[in-house]
Amino acid sequence: MKKKVTINYDEELNPSIKEARMRRNKDVNFTSFILEPQYLNIGLNKKYLLKTYGCQGNLADSENIAGILELMGFSPCNEEIDADLIIFNTCAIRENAEERVFGEIGRIEKFRKQNPNLLIGLCGCMAQEEHTIEKIKKTYPYINIVFGTHNIYSLPELVYSSLIEQKNKIDVLSIEGDIYENMPVKRESKYKAWVNIMYGCDEFCTYCIVPYTRGKERSRRPEAIIEEVKELAKAGYKEVTLLGQNVNAYGKDFKDLNYTFGNLLMDLSKIDIPRIRYTTSHPRDLDDLTIDAMALGKNIMPHLHLPVQSGSNEILKKMNRKYTREEYLDKIKKLKEKIPGISITTDIIVAFPTETEEDFNETLSLVKEVEFEGAYTFIYSPRIGTPAATYPNPLTEDEKKERLLKLNDLINSYFLKGRKRFEGKIVEVLVDGESKNNKDMLTGYTEHNMLVNFASNKVKEGDIIKCKITKAYSWHMLGEVVE
Numbered sequence: 001m002k003k004k005v006t007i008n009y010d011e012e013l014n015p016s017i018k019e020a021r022m023r024r025n026k027d028v029n030f031t032s033f034i035l036e037p038q039y040l041n042i043g044l045n046k047k048y049l050l051k052t053y054g055c056q057g058n059l060a061d062s063e064n065i066a067g068i069l070e071l072m073g074f075s076p077c078n079e080e081i082d083a084d085l086i087i088f089n090t091c092a093i094r095e096n097a098e099e100r101v102f103g104e105i106g107r108i109e110k111f112r113k114q115n116p117n118l119l120i121g122l123c124g125c126m127a128q129e130e131h132t133i134e135k136i137k138k139t140y141p142y143i144n145i146v147f148g149t150h151n152i153y154s155l156p157e158l159v160y161s162s163l164i165e166q167k168n169k170i171d172v173l174s175i176e177g178d179i180y181e182n183m184p185v186k187r188e189s190k191y192k193a194w195v196n197i198m199y200g201c202d203e204f205c206t207y208c209i210v211p212y213t214r215g216k217e218r219s220r221r222p223e224a225i226i227e228e229v230k231e232l233a234k235a236g237y238k239e240v241t242l243l244g245q246n247v248n249a250y251g252k253d254f255k256d257l258n259y260t261f262g263n264l265l266m267d268l269s270k271i272d273i274p275r276i277r278y279t280t281s282h283p284r285d286l287d288d289l290t291i292d293a294m295a296l297g298k299n300i301m302p303h304l305h306l307p308v309q310s311g312s313n314e315i316l317k318k319m320n321r322k323y324t325r326e327e328y329l330d331k332i333k334k335l336k337e338k339i340p341g342i343s344i345t346t347d348i349i350v351a352f353p354t355e356t357e358e359d360f361n362e363t364l365s366l367v368k369e370v371e372f373e374g375a376y377t378f379i380y381s382p383r384i385g386t387p388a389a390t391y392p393n394p395l396t397e398d399e400k401k402e403r404l405l406k407l408n409d410l411i412n413s414y415f416l417k418g419r420k421r422f423e424g425k426i427v428e429v430l431v432d433g434e435s436k437n438n439k440d441m442l443t444g445y446t447e448h449n450m451l452v453n454f455a456s457n458k459v460k461e462g463d464i465i466k467c468k469i470t471k472a473y474s475w476h477m478l479g480e481v482v483e
């Protein structure tokens with residue numbers, strides 16, 4: 001019989017969905033991260049492996065986690081077999097994202113046999129869910145440390161407890177959330193950087209778990225963001241992506257300052273950095289000043305990811321999206337007028353509870369109207385603790401899949417159309433490096449955020465080059481370097 005390694009937690013601070021729902025309008029604390037001296041060097045001669053799932057917010061958090069671990073003396077590795085510490089930074093947005101993580105955690109148990117001292121950690125949005133913690137205790141009782149989205153700063157203490165004192169802990173806070181500045185960061189790229197401008201979400205779309213896992217909307221101070229982007233420009237970065245669950249709500253929480261996302265974009269556009277992007281936007285909060293800043297700022301890229309979720313007013317209302325189909329289309333019209341050639345991408349959920357054939361057809365007709373050039377499309381996935389999880393949903397799995405396929409068929413045709421418009425044209429490409437599928441090709445993204453593959457032995461990663469597009473496909477384009 002296989003013997004399972006079971007861990008008893010020495011201390012437990014478990015999440016509470018009820019607490020996580022609260023918005024008490026408490027002031028945000030701004031704290032500066034410092035590493036206590038006793039945690040320095042405890043990772044010397046030890047290797048860590050970080051497995052990141054989900055959105056850009058998690059990618060950015062993982063860069064902070066890596067920064068903290070390296071400050072503690074750990075060095076990175078790529079293979080599980082070499083690792084002394086494996087951390088799963090998880091995503092809770094849909095059930096299949098969670099199942100993938102649990103599958104991986106199950107697989108990792110075997111490495112304990114080869115390395116009994118292996119530490120396993122879990123953090124991110126799944127850690128913030130009550131049912132995940134229950135499942136860990138019941139089914140995966142060999143995870144040493146669990147921490148949440150609100151206390152990445154606790155990592156040194158948790159690793160110390162587990163590694164040195166052999167005490168394992170669950171440490172998850174269900175609070176509205178504060179802001180930590182000066183977190184150590186180990187950026188993946190030397191040319192492209194994530195810059196968090198705000199945290200949390202107060203929208204409470206009825207399907208979404210994020211407002212519960214990431215806390216209330218809270219904005220970093222503009223000076224801190226401007227300073228960070230200036231530093232990145234000085235260090236040779238070519239592109240920054242401003243991050244937030246709903247960047248268009250930036251600044252709404254300032255009590256002493258009348259300063260919004262549009263103001264921030266205007267200020268950042270004056271910095272000498274070639275490319276500024278941002279994600280994700282909420283259609284209700286996208287305002288004229290933001291559109292003007294995109295139109296005026298030469299370094300604000302002509303691409304906008306504007307999740308619509310559904311084309312039916314009935315469903316939008318049930319989703320608590322707080323805009324109508326008509327209002328969404330008006331904003332798209334304005335964007336296309338003010339920023340000629342702008343590329344619009346989106347997120348769409350099909351088979352939301354009570355979605356009828358007519359509702360679904362409204363989504364298809366909106367897709368035809370907007371001609372999205374990229375999209376993430378999903379079947380609705382009930383999330384425990386959210387209102388929509390209690391709504392009736394009579395559709396069968398086959399019916400749900402059929403809707404997704406039908407939507408994808410239609411929407412993909414516009415991806416091709418969106419790329420065809422560049423055939424024969426010269427575009428600027430920020431070089432990312434070798435193409436994943438073909439070692440003889442290089443790859444990079446255009447200003448409109450479209451992938452281009454091209455051959456060249458003269459350019460290198462981080463260069464911004466001119467390419468003539470020779471052929472467009474639905475998901476990428478082929479180009480030739482000019483000049």
Ligand code: 5AD
Binds near residue numbers: 093348
């Ligand atoms: N089911 C399916 N898709 C979801 N999303 C968020 N929550 C759910 C859910 N419960 C999608 C939305 C969002 C994107 C990040 O994930 O489209 O914009």
Ligand code: SF4
Binds near residue numbers: 203
């Ligand atoms: Fe979720 Fe809606 Fe907030 Fe986006 S805006 S994170 S979909 S609640």
